[in-house]
Amino acid sequence: MVTVPDPYTTRGLTSEDGQALVIPVTLKGGLDDDAEEKAVDTAADRVHRTWRKPS
Numbered sequence: 001m002v003t004v005p006d007p008y009t010t011r012g013l014t015s016e017d018g019q020a021l022v023i024p025v026t027l028k029g030g031l032d033d034d035a036e037e038k039a040v041d042t043a044a045d046r047v048h049r050t051w052r053k054p055s
Contacts, residue, residue, distance in 0.1 A: 023047055
């Protein structure tokens with residue numbers, strides 16, 4: 001399970017022009033470089049697949 005703050009209601013996560021978002025992700029400590037890179041790529045892919053702009 002992943003908990004993600006709503007970037008539209010959490011201060012500091014939306015750019016001034018509303019065209020970019022910051023989505024904080026916390027990774028497990030102690031990962032080697034390859035594992036960290038894979039975790040970051042996996043998190044980014046998941047965000048891209050599931051994110052949709054609110055109507």
